[in-house]
Amino acid sequence: MTDLTATAQRSVSHGVFTIERTYPSVTPRRVFDAFATEAGKDAWFSGPDDRWDIVEREFDFRVGGRESLKGKWKTGMVTHFQATYWDIVPGERIVYAYSMHLDDRMISVSLATFEFKPAGSGAKLVMTEQGAFLDGYDDNGSRERGSRELIDKLSVYLEG
Amino acid sequence: MPPPAANLDLTFQALADPTRRGMVERLAQGPASVSELAQPFAMSLPAIVQHLAVLEAGGLVRSEKVGRVRTCRIEPAALSLAERWIDQRRAEWERRFDRLGDHLKQHPQGEPK
Numbered sequence: 485m486t487d488l489t490a491t492a493q494r495s496v497s498h499g500v501f502t503i504e505r506t507y508p509s510v511t512p513r514r515v516f517d518a519f520a521t522e523a524g525k526d527a528w529f530s531g532p533d534d535r536w537d538i539v540e541r542e543f544d545f546r547v548g549g550r551e552s553l554k555g556k557w558k559t560g561m562v563t564h565f566q567a568t569y570w571d572i573v574p575g576e577r578i579v580y581a582y583s584m585h586l587d588d589r590m591i592s593v594s595l596a597t598f599e600f601k602p603a604g605s606g607a608k609l610v611m612t613e614q615g616a617f618l619d620g621y622d623d624n625g626s627r628e629r630g631s632r633e634l635i636d637k638l639s640v641y642l643e644g
Numbered sequence: 645m646p647p648p649a650a651n652l653d654l655t656f657q658a659l660a661d662p663t664r665r666g667m668v669e670r671l672a673q674g675p676a677s678v679s680e681l682a683q684p685f686a687m688s689l690p691a692i693v694q695h696l697a698v699l700e701a702g703g704l705v706r707s708e709k710v711g712r713v714r715t716c717r718i719e720p721a722a723l724s725l726a727e728r729w730i731d732q733r734r735a736e737w738e739r740r741f742d743r744l745g746d747h748l749k750q751h752p753q754g755e756p757k
Contacts, residue, residue: 497730499730499733501730501733501734503734503737503738503741505741505744505745507744507748509752510748510752514748514752514753514754515744515748517754518744518747518748518755521755523755523756524747524755527743527744527747528740528741528743528744528746528747529743529744592733594733609741609744611737611741613733613737615730615733617730617733
């Protein structure tokens with residue numbers, strides 16, 4: 485990519501979203517632990533096993549600590565999550581800032597807040613993400629995936 | 645993480661018909677009920693509903709029934725870049741939290757040793 489096209493594609497979108505989930509029959513502390521331990525987090529925070537391989541993992545759960553998860557998809561695409569923990573209240577709250585890379589491109593920098601609350605006999609998880617989403621990755625990304633899929637299909641057709 | 649790739653065969657198939665292209669053009673201007681969508685076409689409602697099903701299978705349109713009215717709109721993929729972007733990031737987290745739910749169900753007392 486030349487500097488000229490890189491400049492032409494530069495953009496920032498700001499977004500905020502909130503997701504609420506209730507998990508019955510577990511305590512808020514239990515949900516917190518699935519964020520606070522490497523084994524717990526690996527059980528749900530990763531790519532699908534059949535389409536994704538971990539190439540780098542770092543997990544240092546403390547204020548100022550860093551987390552990194554880099555994975556390579558079967559399509560060849562590499563995604564990289566890098567976070568720094570800013571606030572940890574055991575059993576109640578986690579705030580971290582994180583960036584996402586798609587191959588060599590940084591696609592977003594976000595602040596993620598997780599709140600763990602009691603809800604009846606279960607737990608409520610509230611996640612809020614505030615992000616700067618960079619350089620129209622979404623469009624480029626889906627176009628790229630679309631093209632790859634077309635090329636894959638064409639290869640199968642030509643070889644079959 | 646990327647979403648599952650849309651089935652391009654179904655998308656192209658959906659767009660290979662002039663009536664369906666007309667319906668997409670209409671919805672690009674805003675949501676519409678099935679009968680509003682049918683209005684410009686000399687076609688029965690069931691025929692329009694069939695075309696709608698093909699558009700939905702192709703990931704171009706989605707519809708939602710509230711009471712007796714089915715409202716159709718363009719899929720988020722056709723929304724602005726920013727909206728698509730945020731939708732996608734949100735969908736990633738929804739998938740992760742589904743997995744978290746499964747994990748908590750299997751191990752309600754704590755992480756497996």
